[in-house]
Amino acid sequence: MSTDIRTKMWKAMAESPNVMVSLMNSKDHAEPMHAQLDKDADHEFWFYTKKDNRIAPGGPAMVCFSGQSHDVFACIKGRLVEETRQEIIDKYWSNHVEAWYDEGKNDPALKMMRFELDNAEIWNADPGIKGVFKLMTGKRMKEDEMGEHKKVNL
Numbered sequence: 001m002s003t004d005i006r007t008k009m010w011k012a013m014a015e016s017p018n019v020m021v022s023l024m025n026s027k028d029h030a031e032p033m034h035a036q037l038d039k040d041a042d043h044e045f046w047f048y049t050k051k052d053n054r055i056a057p058g059g060p061a062m063v064c065f066s067g068q069s070h071d072v073f074a075c076i077k078g079r080l081v082e083e084t085r086q087e088i089i090d091k092y093w094s095n096h097v098e099a100w101y102d103e104g105k106n107d108p109a110l111k112m113m114r115f116e117l118d119n120a121e122i123w124n125a126d127p128g129i130k131g132v133f134k135l136m137t138g139k140r141m142k143e144d145e146m147g148e149h150k151k152v153n154l
Contacts, residue, residue, distance in 0.1 A: 012067035024060040036092040083112040117154035
């Protein structure tokens with residue numbers, strides 16, 4: 001079952017890769033970032049940022065995600081490390097990314113961070129027909145009627 005919920009999370013993130021990112025050892029709030037996903041890499045993803053950004057120091061981090069249709073939610077723990085491989089920086093570069101950097105890939109402020117995934121807590125909010133009826137009529141819902149919830153290693 002956890003494989004299915006993990007697959008749903010990756011599919012939902014591919015449709016809308018906007019997440020909230022925070023460093024676990026910081027008092028700063030999380031901030032919105034656009035994750036660069038790789039269909040062949042289910043253990044890491046990347047963020048373009050700037051050297052003075054609050055996530056730039058790296059370290060233990062948390063990424064929170066809400067699917068575009070609000071049926072998949074995830075909170076992912078991992079570690080942010082600087083990505084120095086030029087082929088990765090080039091691979092995900094796009095006009096959307098370039099818009100943030102005055103000097104493009106040569107901008108001295110550019111920094112790419114790799115998020116190495118550890119584990120996640122994932123919710124798939126799919127109450128089914130019985131659950132929808134209960135929600136619409138104000139009937140008492142049980143937690144397991146709202147969908148699937150799993151803690152998974154990534």
